[in-house]
Amino acid sequence: METNTRVKKSRWIKDRVFFGAVCVLSGFTAIPLVLIIWEVLRKGYRQLNWSFFTEEAPNSLEAMMAVNAGDLIPGGVANGLVGSLLMVLMAVVIAVPIGILAGIRLSEHPESKFSGMVRSVAELLQGTPSIVIGLIIYGWVVKPLGSYSGFAGGIALAMLMLPLIIRSTEETLKMLPGSLKEAGLALGASYSTVILRVLLPSAFGGLFTGILLAVSRVLGETAPLMLTALGASAIEWNVFEPMSALPLQIWEFYNDPNLAGLIWSTSLFLLLLILTLNLLAKRIARKWKI
Amino acid sequence: MENMQDTKQDSPKHCILEFKDVSISYTEGKWAVKNVNAAIKEKSITAIMGPSGCGKSTLLRSVNRMHELYPEIKTTGQILLDGKDVLQMNAMEVRRKAGMVFQRPNPFPTMSIYENVLAGYKLNGIKVSRSQKDEIVQKSLQDVGLWEEVKDSLMKRGSFLSGGQQQRLCIARAVALRPRILLMDEPTSALDPIATRKIEDMLLELKKEFTILIVTHNMSQAARISDDSMFMYLGELVEFSDTQTIFTNPRDKRTEEYLSGQFG
Ligand SMILES: Nc1ncnc2c1ncn2[C@@H]1O[C@H](COP(=O)(O)OP(=O)(O)OP(=O)(O)O)[C@@H](O)[C@H]1O
Ligand SMILES: [Mg+2]
Numbered sequence: 219m220e221t222n223t224r225v226k227k228s229r230w231i232k233d234r235v236f237f238g239a240v241c242v243l244s245g246f247t248a249i250p251l252v253l254i255i256w257e258v259l260r261k262g263y264r265q266l267n268w269s270f271f272t273e274e275a276p277n278s279l280e281a282m283m284a285v286n287a288g289d290l291i292p293g294g295v296a297n298g299l300v301g302s303l304l305m306v307l308m309a310v311v312i313a314v315p316i317g318i319l320a321g322i323r324l325s326e327h328p329e330s331k332f333s334g335m336v337r338s339v340a341e342l343l344q345g346t347p348s349i350v351i352g353l354i355i356y357g358w359v360v361k362p363l364g365s366y367s368g369f370a371g372g373i374a375l376a377m378l379m380l381p382l383i384i385r386s387t388e389e390t391l392k393m394l395p396g397s398l399k400e401a402g403l404a405l406g407a408s409y410s411t412v413i414l415r416v417l418l419p420s421a422f423g424g425l426f427t428g429i430l431l432a433v434s435r436v437l438g439e440t441a442p443l444m445l446t447a448l449g450a451s452a453i454e455w456n457v458f459e460p461m462s463a464l465p466l467q468i469w470e471f472y473n474d475p476n477l478a479g480l481i482w483s484t485s486l487f488l489l490l491l492i493l494t495l496n497l498l499a500k501r502i503a504r505k506w507k508i
Numbered sequence: 509m510e511n512m513q514d515t516k517q518d519s520p521k522h523c524i525l526e527f528k529d530v531s532i533s534y535t536e537g538k539w540a541v542k543n544v545n546a547a548i549k550e551k552s553i554t555a556i557m558g559p560s561g562c563g564k565s566t567l568l569r570s571v572n573r574m575h576e577l578y579p580e581i582k583t584t585g586q587i588l589l590d591g592k593d594v595l596q597m598n599a600m601e602v603r604r605k606a607g608m609v610f611q612r613p614n615p616f617p618t619m620s621i622y623e624n625v626l627a628g629y630k631l632n633g634i635k636v637s638r639s640q641k642d643e644i645v646q647k648s649l650q651d652v653g654l655w656e657e658v659k660d661s662l663m664k665r666g667s668f669l670s671g672g673q674q675q676r677l678c679i680a681r682a683v684a685l686r687p688r689i690l691l692m693d694e695p696t697s698a699l700d701p702i703a704t705r706k707i708e709d710m711l712l713e714l715k716k717e718f719t720i721l722i723v724t725h726n727m728s729q730a731a732r733i734s735d736d737s738m739f740m741y742l743g744e745l746v747e748f749s750d751t752q753t754i755f756t757n758p759r760d761k762r763t764e765e766y767l768s769g770q771f772g
Contacts, residue, residue, distance in 0.1 A: 395612075395614065397610050397612060397614040398614055398616070398617075399577075400574060400577070400608075400610065400614075401608075401610065401614045401616070401678070402616075402627075402631060403574070403577065403603065404572060404574065404603055404607070404608040404610075404682075405603065405604070405607075405627060405628040405631055405632070405681070405682075405685065406600045406601065406602075406603035406604035406628065406631075406632050406685070407600070407628075407631035407632055408600060411631050411632075411633075412631070415630070415631060416616055416618075416631070419618040420616070420617050420618050422618070
């Protein structure tokens with residue numbers, strides 16, 4: 219009887235110690251994240267004013283004079299913001315329909331040869347370093363068109379989004395109860411009607427979350443854009459011209475000591491954008507759960 | 509053949525569905541259903557009983573050709589619905605004539621109660637006027653005894669209802685298309701006794717208008733609601749007669765053993 223309680227007690231202590239260790243260790247993993255946010259916030263918040271969003275990147279000389287006079291650097295990242303929006307939009311328009319179709323195919327015929335092929339291609343694409351994607355699009359689009367362009371950048375981002383969309387579509391559709399499809403078919407509906415009007419709407423939350431996460435993933439991509447969109451110092455709405463993007467601007471600011479003051483505010487903005495998208499995706503996933 | 513059936517119209521109950529030598533296999537050479545012959549009477553409830561794995565669901569799902577979703581499943585023989593072989597008909601047409609209710613309630617989660625009842629029309633692209641829609645929804649929900657409970661929340665999602673209400677909604681969804689026969693695969697096995705009782709009472713009402721073929725694990729349910737009963741064992745239809753007879757005076761020893769709870 220007595221040994222029994224002692225065993226119980228030692229087990230209780232072990233549990234506590236283990237639980238404490240888990241807490242401390244998981245706390246450690248949060249430290250880098252907190253430090254990153256703190257650092258970016260501390261260095262970047264000062265420049266985040268209205269003109270930061272509405273004005274184009276300043277030139278080196280203006281920036282130097284402002285800094286010497288002790289002022290904030292004039293100008294902002296409007297050219298990068300517009301470029302990022304346009305290119306991500308193009309990527310979404312290209313990757314979402316193709317990705318969703320491929321995802322439907324994979325979840326409906328998981329065993330078929332063609333699905334196996336699609337799945338391998340998606341995995342390969344996901345494993346390809348983004349700079350290599352940039353190189354490939356350079357060869358396929360930039361070279362033939364004879365110019366760097368936002369269009370090429372959009373295609374490069376689409377290639378990066380595609381495997382993510384395929385995967386999320388497949389997973390979401392597979393999670394739907396099989397009885398949903400049978401219920402639709404049992405009413406006499408055609409196969410395509412059931413997919414379009416029963417399965418896809420039911421999967422909407424998951425699909426939308428997947429798209430948001432894919433967008434937030436490519437929003438920070440820099441390397442492939444260097445080889446495709448190149449960058450531009452002014453706002454560019456023509457997608458067949460070179461175009462800037464937020465991460466490209468960080469790289470440009472880094473290369474110009476006079477503009478270094480904008481690195482952190484741009485990073486902060488990009489980080490906030492991506493965090494917001496992620497949080498939004500989580501909320502939607504929770505809300506639309508069925 | 510069809511003429512003959514027409515003339516039989518005024519005889520007490522004519523047969524609406526007929527299985528002729530129906531065999532079904534999931535894997536080559538292994539028959540989950542073997543040579544079933546049976547005729548189902550119109551406007552009656554026919555129960556399919558038998559131990560787990562004996563082929564009840566398999567037989568039921570052959571009627572509306574659900575097996576076609578899985579290409580490895582093979583069906584032979586004839587299944588005559590109103591004298592026409594469903595295996596020769598257009599699958600979508602068959603399914604509109606043979607409504608199905610599943611074991612777990614499965615209302616469409618993105619649709620309101622109202623839309624769920626009309627789903628058969630919507631998904632088949634059948635155009636109906638606004639007033640017809642209202643009428644169909646009210647009639648179908650009344651048929652399943654759900655109207656009073658939900659008439660003020662028709663635009664709410666069907667998934668907010670209780671399990672029993674959801675199942676009645678699914679029955680309303682099937683009934684809305686006015687099918688010739690309703691196929692039900694253990695429709696109450698996921699429900700509590702009170703919800704089950706409600707559905708049983710409702711089925712007895714529905715029988716006045718529809719023919720019902722229902723798979724059930726629950727012998728007392730079969731005894732309570734069915735007019736005729738089938739007993740299946742290892743894919744064979746062992747016995748098929750009116751429920752009274754099968755429960756009081758079964759012909760086959762296996763039926764007797766099953767009904768007295770010796771296996772299953
Ligand atoms: N998808 C399938 N693939 C292969 N065999 C199957 C499949 N579904 C059912 N079977 C087999 O077919 C036979 C009949 O199954 P069925 O589901 O019709 O039985 P049941 O009488 O409905 O049983 P239960 O009461 O458990 O629902 C069983 O032997 C089962 O193993
Ligand atoms: Mg079954």
